[in-house]
Amino acid sequence: MTGELCPCKIGLRGRVLDFLIQSAHQLEVPPIVKYSALALFADRFYPSISSRQGSNTGHWLLQPLRESNLQLFVLTSIWISSKMHESHPLSVKVLKSLGDKIIKEQHFTSRDFLEAEVVLMQVLDFEIGTSNIAFIFVEELLIQLKGVARVGEHLSFEACMDIMDILYEKEDMSVLYSSPRSLAACILASFLKFSRFY
Structure with a gap:
């Protein structure tokens, strides 16, 4: 964005x-x-x-x-x-x-x-690991979806990142998701819902 x-x-x-x-x-x-x-x-x-x-x-x-x-x-x-x-x-x-x-x-x-x-x-108590962030899970889910469904071929990684940016900027929405894995799934679902490929 x-x-x-x-x-x-x-x-x-x-x-x-x-x-x-x-x-x-x-x-x-x-x-x-x-x-x-x-x-x-x-x-x-x-x-x-x-x-x-x-x-x-x-x-x-x-x-x-x-x-x-x-x-x-x-x-x-x-x-x-x-x-x-x-x-x-x-x-x-x-x-x-x-x-x-x-x-x-x-x-x-x-x-x-x-x-x-x-x-x-x-x-941060010197704990800076970032393996458990929504971005990683979006990447993983996108790869998995591309491997099992034709709709995965049409997913835009950039569009998913735009959705993630919006969610971070909207305080009320980002607070709703305490799990980065569920946030990643919601980002992909949102993209699918609003795309013509759903």
């Missing part, structure tokens, strides 16, 4: 997730990097810090929690994800350059990116 959303129609979470999707697009990272970053940030980091809101977190990046700080954590999530999935991961220099262009409220240094990585890892 490359279209921009009107900030007045979405809340903080939606704006930050749109920022993640747009940043991943601008950085031209592979889909696995984008969706791993979404899983790290949207499924784990953001809910954890939102539930701690008001408590003393002890780090200036989390207290007070500003949109610009969340944008820094978004870029950090993409950075961590690229380290896990790419042989040549993104550099802090590339991320800082993008941050300087698109984060309007605050200027972050390279050291801030390094601090954000440590804070994010601490919030």
Whole structure:
């Protein structure tokens, strides 16, 4: 999804997730990097810090929690994800350059990116595995469907990713699915329902 959303129609979470999707697009990272970053940030980091809101977190990046700080954590999530999935991961220099262009409220240094990585890892209890994310299950289900049904030949992986982006941006919808496997199945079912091949 490359279209921009009107900030007045979405809340903080939606704006930050749109920022993640747009940043991943601008950085031209592979889909696995984008969706791993979404899983790290949207499924784990953001809910954890939102539930701690008001408590003393002890780090200036989390207290007070500003949109610009969340944008820094978004870029950090993409950075961590690229380290896990790419042989040549993104550099802090590339991320800082993008941050300087698109984060309007605050200027972050390279050291801030390094601090954000440590804070994010601490919030996630240093558990960053991404084998249990919806993107992986969509890929697997798509391969299985192509192997057993003619309709699988007509499924668009890109369309499924667009649906996944929409689900991440719509807070009320993404909260409904606690299992990445069931979310992946729903994404494929949604595509089939609204395609002419169903």
